[in-house]
Amino acid sequence: MNKLIHNEMLKIIRKRKLIVVIAIMAVLISLFTYAQFREVQRQIEKLGDVDWRTTLQQQIVDTQNRLTSSGISDEWKAQLQIRVQQQQYYLDNNINPAEPGAPTFVRSFAQESITLFVPLLIMIVAADIVSSERSAGTVKLLLTRPVKRWKILLSKYVALLLSISIIVVLMGLLAYVISGVVFGFGGWKAPILTGFTSIGGELNTSHVQLIDQWQYILMEFGLVWFVAIVVGTLSFMLSVLLKSTSASMGVMLAALIAGLILSNLVSSWQSAKYLFMINLDLTGYLAGSSPPVPGMTLLFSIGVLAVWAVIALFVSFSVFVRQDVY
Amino acid sequence: MNKTYVTIVSFLSIGAFLVLLFGFSWTIQNQLSKEKSTVREQPQVEEIVNEKEGKTIVALGDSLTRGTGDEEGKGYIGYLVEELEEKTDEKLTLHNYGVKGYRSEQLLNQVKGDTIQNQIKDADVIIMTIGGNDLFQGGQTLVSPKQDEISLLKDQYVRNLKETMELIKSINQDAVIFLVGLYNPFIDLEDAATTTAVVRDWNYSTNLLLDQYPNTVFVPTFDLFQLKVNDYLFSDKFHPNSKGYQLIAERVASLITW
Secondary structure (H helix, E strand, O other): OHHHHHHHHHHHHHOOHHHHHHHHHHHHHHHHHHHHHHHHHHHHHHHOOOOHHHHHHHHHHHHHHHHHOOOOOHHHHHHHHHHHHHHHHHHHOOOOOOOOOHHHHHHHHHHHHOOOHHHHHHHHHHOOOOHHHHHHOHHHHHHOOOOOHHHHHHHHHHHHHHHHHHHHHHHHHHHHHHHHHHHOOOOOOOEEEEOOEEEOOEEEOOOOEEEEHHHHHHHHHHHHHHHHHHHHHHHHHHHHHOOOHHHHHHHHHHHHHHHHHHHOOHHHOHHHHHOHHHOOOOHHHHHOOOOOOOOOOHHHHHHHHHHHHHHHHHHHHHHHHHOOOO | OOHHHHHHHHHHHHHHHHHHHHHHHHHHHHHHHOOOOOOOOOOOOOOOOOOOOOEEEEEEEOHHHHOOOOOOOOHHHHHHHHHHHHHOOOOEEEEEOOOOOOOHHHHHHHHOOHHHHHHHHHOOEEEEEOOHHHHHHHHHHHHOOOHHHHHHHHHHHHHHHHHHHHHHHHHOOOOEEEEEOOOOOOOOOOOHHHHHHHHHHHHHHHHHHHOOOOOEEEEOOOHHHOOOHHHHEOOOOOOEOHHHHHHHHHHHHHHOOO
16 A cells, blocks of 8 residues: 555656646745735835834725725625724734734735635646546556555545645745745744634624634644645546546636635525535634625534535545446 | 655655644634633733824825725825925825714724824824714705704714814824815705805804814815815715815815924
8 A cells, every 4th residue: 555655656746746836836925925025015105104003004994995885795895894893803902913924924825825726736736646547548557456446546545635735835835935035034923813703794702812823824724734635635536537637627627716706696695605615715714704605614614625525535436446447 | 756755755745744634623623612712901012103204194084084086096185295295395104094984973983092093193283074974964964954953963073073172182282183174065956055054054163163272273165165066076966076175185285384
């Protein structure tokens, strides 16, 4: 079994997929860092001084103004309302929600990337993990070995899990190192609030906890990793089911983008909350933004995602074991 | 491909896997335990020290301060700052806390916040527009003006404004406060006589209150919009347009002396 997994890791590495993923991450993180840097510059220019309380107060006022403009959707309005109350809470407790430094960048980057960026990277590795063997014909060589089919598939899946893990960790490291050059490397111990919940557009602060930023980041990356595994597992299933890699990538991509669009639309469509792509924004629960469908919680979303992943695994194995290969 | 290289990557991946698994289970454990709030009051760190370079303007109030209706999005505050920057060499810092739709009680609430008070403390000039939403309520009041209702609204407004002024004065005695008065956006409609009377009376009450405080100026705008009101109003027939805002800005700018 170890040999098999080693063999699969070798394939992933030899195809230079990890290198490609790392390169994409490095380029994009540099871009985001630069954008963030410009934003900070603009703030300083506009407000003159750099005290965070001034900036935060200004953000609150700006959001309040956006709230009063007509023609914004109810979903978006609820989001903004929660955000204002949260910012006010930070301000009242004298806690800076964006302590300057690389850890803050890493934190917000993980939050932004969980719904689309990370899943896309994972698809690069996962989408062709089985189907490429079939299109190249190597699957026959693999299956003629005296090893059970499910073991072969399992070794592929384990190799996928390992690559996902290292990609997520590398993303964190890259974000830290690249943004640290610009913003400085300190700020791990900065206080962060988590545990906000929203009930009917009102912010509930009775379970709010104050934790260090490094704890928050660790939790966040745990969630990013979980989402990555679920997306990876689904792509893995598609890779088993569909002969063409581009088809399985296309299906996955369509689902992810549909999820992004739907998240802004579905607050009145209750049963949408059982779709996996609506549940991807797990870090939003940590930060306390209002969920796409009212009543969704972190554990609910994790549960839904887990069920999807388990079903996908089941389908993958039962199909792969019985499939005719020719 | 080097075999040891693959092995190293594999072991690093296993390490990554374990760390992330730990993070994930910690999150779940944390969410399940649902502890009571642990937020303790953070020690109030040192007073905000704003570099006292140049002059600071703090703008408070409603949509006029925000600039609603201005095609360029500046509002009278934007034009005012531009004009002042031409006049002086000093560096100007503007803090615009205007929120669309604010009524006097909301302004009072806002001014009670610590951060705003810190900014007010450092201000050299404070400019406000308030009262428009108290009186007009989005146009409701003047459609069917009832004397007793309006005087009720006015009493509330004057009380809130008084408290606001007292608060500001207690924080910063030296700043000059400019309060921009109301104009009558309905002067073109029938019933202009009634609406005009109401607005004038409202402005008079404001002015009367402001007279009690030193360094406080009531800036009338009624006359600016009196003759060609439609040239100066935005398409909602309520907020000023760019030209209207420029008129207000010119008037306030001519009053500001450092």
